[in-house]
Each structure stands twice: as C-alpha cells, then as structure tokens.
Amino acid sequence: MARRRKQEPEDANRSDSGSPDEERDYSVxxxxxxxxxxxxxxxxxxxxxxxxxxxxxxxxxxxxxxxxxxxxxxxxxxxxxxxxxxxxGLGFVGMQSRHLEILRERARPSLETLRDEFGETANLGLLDGDHIIYIEIVESRRGVRLAASRGDHDPLHSTALGKAIAAHLPEDRVRHLLETTGLPTRTANTITSLDDYMSELAKVRRVGYAVDNGENEEDGRCVAAPLLATHLPAAISVSGPASRFTMQDVKRAAKSLIEVAAGIATNPQPQEVTD
The missing domain is CATH 1.10.10.10 (Winged helix-like DNA-binding domain superfamily/Winged helix DNA-binding domain)
Incomplete structure (x- = not known):
C-alpha cells in the first residue's frame, strides 16, 4: 500500500504573530x-x-x-x-590548527637564519597541556647536534622553551601545572623547587629570555625567547651541546632570539594566492 506524504501546514514555519518574512531574533x-x-x-x-x-x-x-x-x-x-x-586561555589552542600552521610558516625562515648564524639547532615550541611540544625544528648541520623531533614533548620546568613560556603565564596557572607534574630531576642542574622555579621565571621576565644550562640533558644548553604577540603560549630557541655552545654564545643568541621573536609576532599573516 502506498504511503501518503505528510504535508506540513502552510504556516508551520511562521511565528504565532507577524508575517513569515519577518526576521526573528534567536540570539541568547x-x-x-x-x-x-x-x-x-x-x-x-x-x-x-x-x-x-x-x-x-x-x-x-x-x-x-x-x-x-x-x-x-x-x-x-x-x-x-x-x-x-x-x-x-589555553582552551583555544586545540582549535587553532590553522593558526599554528601560519605560525610555523612564519617562523621557519627565521629559524633557518638562527641555525645558520649560530650553527646550532633552532626550535619552535608550544605549551601542550602541562608539557612543551616541538612544532617546528631546524636541525644543526653539524654531525654532533642537539635536536628533538617535531611532536616530541619535554617538561615545562627543565627547558628554556618551557621557562620562556611559563614566565608569561599567570602564576597560579604555572603553580597548578607544576603541582600536577611535579618538578622531577632530569640532571644535577634541574630546578626541583617550586619557589626556586618561580624566582627563575621572574629573572626570565626581567632579562627577556630563558636559559636551560644542562637542566634537561647533561651536555645540553639552550636559550629561548617568548613569542608574546601571537596569542599562543609559544617560544623559539637555539640549542646545542654545552661543550660547544658556550654561555657567551648563549648571550649572543639571546639577543638575536629576542629580535627574531618580535619579528615573528608582528609579521602579517601570509596571504592566500587566488587565481
């Protein structure tokens, strides 16, 4: 037996008062x-x-x-x-994949310049939950080098990237993150006291850059600067073996990183090419 199609009344989409063409306000x-x-x-x-x-x-x-x-x-x-x-806040980070891709595209040439200037690996990192994630890496061309892989995670408390980012987060947020993860010892130089770490962040804010002096890896040294105007908890860094990347090199790299970070933050977004 054939079924009859149910026909809606002509005024089903109309309000109780007013014409069907009248625009309704559904806003909350x-x-x-x-x-x-x-x-x-x-x-x-x-x-x-x-x-x-x-x-x-x-x-x-x-x-x-x-x-x-x-x-x-x-x-x-x-x-x-x-x-x-x-x-x-950080709740938007996962929703900004396009924003991250633009940031990566914008940062890549600057990271290559830093790599060539200092001969060491240049990194772009982001706060991901309670750790740092590497979202772009330009490796040193030297046979012995310090380098992670894109997508790798490192602790917030023992890395220069982590310090540079944490220094510009609300203090209660930093304390909550570190109370969750703790401050585990990575090397003999790792900061394992929350109060000492907060003092270190005050220093980072004062000088404009952060240093990991053998705190995450025994023979590793890294310097990082935050990307303050990207609306993302991100930073860039230069890292290398401590035996080659001296503290004097760190100071020179810090100056370049601060300048590069300001450029990345203020560059216009790449424009899509249309036919």
Missing part, C-alpha cells in the same frame, strides 16, 4: 555577552581589565567577573593577577 543574551568578551580578548595583546569587560558588555562588575570566572574555569580565559588583566 548570555551567549552574546560571552562572544563580546572573547572578541575583546582576541583583539588585545596585553590583556583586558574587569572594567573593560563590564563597559563592553554593559554588565555590573560582579556579573562580568562571574562570566570571566566561568571562562577561566574552562581554560578559555587566563587571569594575570599581578597586572589585573585577563587573556585568552
């Missing part, structure tokens, strides 16, 4: 406010204050704080208590 005020906050965060390099959020959303400060607290609890916002500002 709370979601709109979250979007306003996230847009504001995305446009800011240095972070935004609670007052700015309240003014933009039209919310009382107490309500604006509850929105920020909820976003922070889900890692979409990070709070810098020292400066009293909020930034985009």
């Amino acid at each position: 005020r709370a979601v709109e406010r979250v979007c306003l906050i996230l847009n504001l965060l995305q446009e800011s390099v240095d972070g935004i204050t609670l007052n700015e959020v309240a003014q933009t959303t039209g919310l009382p400060k107490s309500s604006a704080f509850r929105y920020l607290w909820t976003l922070e609890n889900h890692r979409y916002v990070e709070r810098d208590e020292e400066r009293g500002v909020f930034r985009l």
Whole structure:
C-alpha cells in the first residue's frame, strides 16, 4: 500500500504573530555577552581589565567577573593577577590548527637564519597541556647536534622553551601545572623547587629570555625567547651541546632570539594566492 506524504501546514514555519518574512531574533543574551568578551580578548595583546569587560558588555562588575570566572574555569580565559588583566586561555589552542600552521610558516625562515648564524639547532615550541611540544625544528648541520623531533614533548620546568613560556603565564596557572607534574630531576642542574622555579621565571621576565644550562640533558644548553604577540603560549630557541655552545654564545643568541621573536609576532599573516 502506498504511503501518503505528510504535508506540513502552510504556516508551520511562521511565528504565532507577524508575517513569515519577518526576521526573528534567536540570539541568547548570555551567549552574546560571552562572544563580546572573547572578541575583546582576541583583539588585545596585553590583556583586558574587569572594567573593560563590564563597559563592553554593559554588565555590573560582579556579573562580568562571574562570566570571566566561568571562562577561566574552562581554560578559555587566563587571569594575570599581578597586572589585573585577563587573556585568552589555553582552551583555544586545540582549535587553532590553522593558526599554528601560519605560525610555523612564519617562523621557519627565521629559524633557518638562527641555525645558520649560530650553527646550532633552532626550535619552535608550544605549551601542550602541562608539557612543551616541538612544532617546528631546524636541525644543526653539524654531525654532533642537539635536536628533538617535531611532536616530541619535554617538561615545562627543565627547558628554556618551557621557562620562556611559563614566565608569561599567570602564576597560579604555572603553580597548578607544576603541582600536577611535579618538578622531577632530569640532571644535577634541574630546578626541583617550586619557589626556586618561580624566582627563575621572574629573572626570565626581567632579562627577556630563558636559559636551560644542562637542566634537561647533561651536555645540553639552550636559550629561548617568548613569542608574546601571537596569542599562543609559544617560544623559539637555539640549542646545542654545552661543550660547544658556550654561555657567551648563549648571550649572543639571546639577543638575536629576542629580535627574531618580535619579528615573528608582528609579521602579517601570509596571504592566500587566488587565481
């Protein structure tokens, strides 16, 4: 037996009042406010204050704080208590694969230049959970070299990349990460005290770069600078055998890294070529 197709009433897609052509407002005020906050965060390099959020959303400060607290609890916002500002959090990192690819493309020529200048391996690293992941590596051409592989992970506390990134995360976030992983001994030089590590991060912020002086590998030495304006917890580094890559070399490399990091952060994104 043939089935009859059910026909919807002509006014099924109409509202109870008003014409079918009338545009409806399906927006949810709370979601709109979250979007306003996230847009504001995305446009800011240095972070935004609670007052700015309240003014933009039209919310009382107490309500604006509850929105920020909820976003922070889900890692979409990070709070810098020292400066009293909020930034985009790590919860967005996994959603930014295209952003990461652009960063990799942008950084690669600079990493090659660093490799050629110092004869050592140049790296681009990112905070991935509670460890550092290497997302781009330009290996030294020398037979004996210090090099990881793309996708490898290293600890936050014992690497120059980790220190450079951690120095610009909220302190409570760093403490939480290290309370989760601990500060295991990698070598005799590894910092294993949380207070000592926080003091080391203060030094990194002061001088603008971080050093791993045989803290992750016995004969390894590395210097790193953060990429502060990329909206990602990332840094670049130069690493080599400590027997060849001296502390004097580290100081010279640090100066170049800081300059290169600023260039990577401010370069325009590559434009797609269209026919």
